[in-house]
Amino acid sequence: MDRARKDTTQTGLSLHAQSSMSNPPLKRRTRKRLDDGVDKLWKLSNVNKSRDSFSALNFDVIFHLCTFLHPMDLLNLARTSKPFRQLLMSKSSAFIWKFSRLQVEDMPQCPPDLNEPQYANLAFGLYCQNCGKVGQCLFWQFRARYCTSCVKIW
Numbered sequence: 640m641d642r643a644r645k646d647t648t649q650t651g652l653s654l655h656a657q658s659s660m661s662n663p664p665l666k667r668r669t670r671k672r673l674d675d676g677v678d679k680l681w682k683l684s685n686v687n688k689s690r691d692s693f694s695a696l697n698f699d700v701i702f703h704l705c706t707f708l709h710p711m712d713l714l715n716l717a718r719t720s721k722p723f724r725q726l727l728m729s730k731s732s733a734f735i736w737k738f739s740r741l742q743v744e745d746m747p748q749c750p751p752d753l754n755e756p757q758y759a760n761l762a763f764g765l766y767c768q769n770c771g772k773v774g775q776c777l778f779w780q781f782r783a784r785y786c787t788s789c790v791k792i793w
Contacts, residue, residue, distance in 0.1 A: 651691035700725070704737040713739050717756070728756060753782060 705713060705727070713736065716725040728730060734756030740746055749758040767774030767786040774784040785793070 689694065698726070702732065702735055704736045705732075707742070708739055709763075710736065710739045710743065711763040714756070714759055749784070 679769050707715070708716065713727060717724045719774065727735065733755050736759060739751075740749065740755065746762070749755055753761065761777070761782060761784060764783070764784060765773055767789055769785055769789040772786045772788070774786040774789070776787065776790050778783045778785070779785075
């Protein structure tokens with residue numbers, strides 16, 4: 640079987656090769672990824688699934704389990720997600736904080752000017768209420784925790 644010969648010029652290159660050498664190659668266009676939309680939908684569906692699974696839990700079970708936690712653990716749990724924050728910071732869950740506080744030995748009662756989560760944050764929190772650094776100085780009379788640099792300012 641005979642193959643057709645390529646047209647070559649005097650240099651020995653094909654016409655196609657000569658034309659491609661005279662013009663620079665075209666830049667590739669960036670394509671829009673179809674996966675971006677799919678990724679966004681997947682992320683949203685996962686968020687909705689987690690919210691649905693959270694709302695499907697029995698609140699009595701959650702409340703009972705939370706009463707066994709240390710107040711610092713309750714604070715950390717309330718900071719994990721919006722549903723937990725809404726649940727633990729509501730007035731109806733004050734008894735959770737109270738039972739949690741009662742498990743700590745020699746913990747005085749909550750002052751009337753603070754609610755239970757504020758009291759737990761004051762007693763067990765780690766950060767300065769002025770600048771956000773790690774605060775070591777706790778002033779009960781002022782109901783505030785400060786770091787050493789903020790104490791020097793005051």
